[in-house]
Amino acid sequence: MSIFDGWLPSAQRYDSPHYDARPDPADITLLVVHNISLPLGRFGGPHVSDLFSGRIDYNADPSFADLRGLKVSSHFFIRRDGRLIQYVSANDRAWHAGRSCFRGREKCNDFSIGVELEGCDFLPFEAAQYATLAALTMALCRHYPLTDVQGHEHIAPGRKTDPGPGFDWEVYRKLLHKKALDEPALAGVIAGLHVVKGLLQSQ
Template identity: 80%
Template sequence: MSGFDGWLPQARRYDSPYCDARPGPTPDDITLLVIHNVSLPAGSFGGPHVSDLFTGRIDYNADPSFADLRGLKVSSHFFIRRDGRIIQYVSANARAWHAGLSSFRGRDKCNDFSIGIELEGSDFVAFEAAQYTALAALTIALQQHYPLTDVQGHEHIAPGRKTDPGPLFDWECYQNLLKKQAMLVAASAELGFPVGLP
């Protein structure tokens, strides 16, 4: 981890102001990946609005539903488009504001020790094969720099408050791709997944 600034070269970079320093002195405490889904407007893909939201540039008049977003300061470390392209908004060494009120294994404030990955999607539309491939590759890349031990959905760390990545996220596909890609690069694919998954 020495000398790594948290920005992955394979991702397109758009800096977000919605981040701050993690409470720990080093990235050694970054042990959790959190998977989300997002689309703006809800169910619409391909537009600029997610990036605009995460970078504080959203036009609240672009869609009537955006009025509810006024004053919202939110970001994620990564966003994976439907075609598998990856955008990064916050250095993984820093704290992105993605998880909100959350808890994992008795520890609150998951933003402090997690990396957030948003998939362009919704609870009601299946994700694309390219997104799973990109997510697995991104996970392996992050494992080269951080002591990740677990991956959870936003719904698992904020139950009753959040539902993403939702019922159409294929955890088994993600796990299988992760194992295959890990074998190709001689990396470890060992991560704890949500309880009840195969």
Template identity: 70%
Template structure:
């Protein structure tokens, strides 16, 4: 049996921002129907352009500044208004686009435990990646720290992939995301939340 280890993690501030993340405000957000109703984390992957890594295009997409002429694969994103609360780069750096208490536009048409419109009650976390590439150790470490900070601030009970709340429409974070590794990081970093359901809690 693994022993839980207490780890100091930067706290989410009173306005819903994480000091450990770089801040880039997105215009693609609005108010939640109930600001106290935040019970779900949704994990995604994204790589632009064309599933590639390292460029500015993800942040440009989420902040409405994307140059669609940079690569032909970006043409389909013209006019798309989308955002996420957080984006974790391959080296573990974290960017935040929306206060956690705001509604970011990340899940689209979605449903979880009989509730539609997951954006209303969820926090979106994008990992720089695609469905065909393993994620980096630095990303799991950053995701664990971020999860711990969010659980300490909000009444989160479940973590699911985009593929689980939008089955048949979305496939991320995909087969290369190691849910077991992520679950273990949650258990060690957040021992005060033993009831957290990570994917295996699907009905």
């Protein structure tokens, strides 16, 4: 995967209006892993992309009533079959983390890249999703000074629960290190990447 001006040409692109400029474009150090499905637990529909691109039909499902007026986005979305969709340039600030804190820094949107996995807290994720996430992480590490990967639940504890117990951090970590063996130039970067489940906000 290659990145040009914050975009991956290999990803399907849906431009979102829900983004703005980062306070410091050089300060992109955190990758945040989320999950999402609309309606909850149902996969493959258009509603996630519609939500992030600001065109969701709130009448399509009763549960969507709570989404009215919500302006959110993510940089990336990984479907159950591993297909990758991008909504916001990684150079810009997507609105994915909300109220959050990491290593004593609030407003994680300022310095993070958000990746949504199609799923929910109570189901395991697919092998194709892990493969795409690992490949995407490698691509991002080539272009941005990432130092940490955290779940949304870890930067917004008590408020968010994703990606949840269905996400296997060890599978993801092993895939990253395996890919790094094939790319010696990135081996040191991946070895130093903190993929830590549940790192305390104060750390």
